[in-house]
Amino acid sequence: MLSCQAEKKMSKYPDTVGDIAFDEKLDEAGFKKCGARKERHFSFQYYHGPKMFGYKGEKIAIEEKLKKENIYSEKKVNGYITVRFLVNCEGKTGLFRSKHMDSDLKDAVLNEELENKLLNFTKSLNGWMPKEIEGLKVDYYQYLTYKIEDGKVSEVLP
Template identity: 40%
Template sequence: MNKSFFTIIVLLSFFLSCQSEKKVDDKEKYLRWVGDIEPNDQLDKTEFIVCNGEDNIFQYFNLGEGPVYKGEKSKILNTFKSKYRPIPDKNQNGLIRIRFIINCEGKAGRFRILQSDYDYQEKEFEKEIVSQLLDITKGIENWEVLKRDNVPVDYYMYLIIKITDGQLAEILP
């Protein structure tokens, strides 16, 4: 009995450990890099295009630059401070990350939002807060064109906005 029990356990573990291969419709199963933003016709403006193809979008830090805007970060801060209308609420605390692509012409598109509390747990902010921040970000037109080997490139960018009691507390990076 002991031997047959052992045989059953071995066979059972063998069958359970086998994985079947799943077919994927001629598409890659995963994105190229964590954080890549795929085009989405329902979310994105169709006139926004990347110049160098989907596989050639860089992270801004891959180009040896920090975040770059014409007018420096102070212009970005002043834009948010002058346009954001606080929604005072003691429950509106955390981080709103807006990630997007700057194309080779310095135009921004493919905006995506991630919201979390200060412990990085998923959280949903009031829609009025999020929509204001997204609209302000979309309105920024002073993104630098970055180059690699003197060729303008497309690159990812992000802003992290810290919200405390519905007030704008900080903008990173």
């Protein structure tokens, strides 16, 4: 016998490609997405809207702060460490995830201590500006990729 009521099925897939799901082991419990609704929530990517890089002082301010922090590895590793996160409509950040690659862009653990330092550095950045699209403040995903040469950050991308 078939029921006339359709069951609401939970999908194992995110609402949109690239969404970061909340993980209580990694994420701060108090971080909230803005305008989150039970049925769906959409977060934009960093390149949506009028300004691609929404940090007070632009990327140069991040580079200057990084230089003052003097983050490096004793090991002469080379590659990339990318930290991706969400900036909510209040300019607060959360849902940080990191990925590491060697110089050939293949998954590789470069140096766990260096990765943790860069993750914590990224979490400490508090100049992210809310993004507005069509008059509404929205959440958006942002990322920073740190190019590592001889154990030191040689460049911050994008």
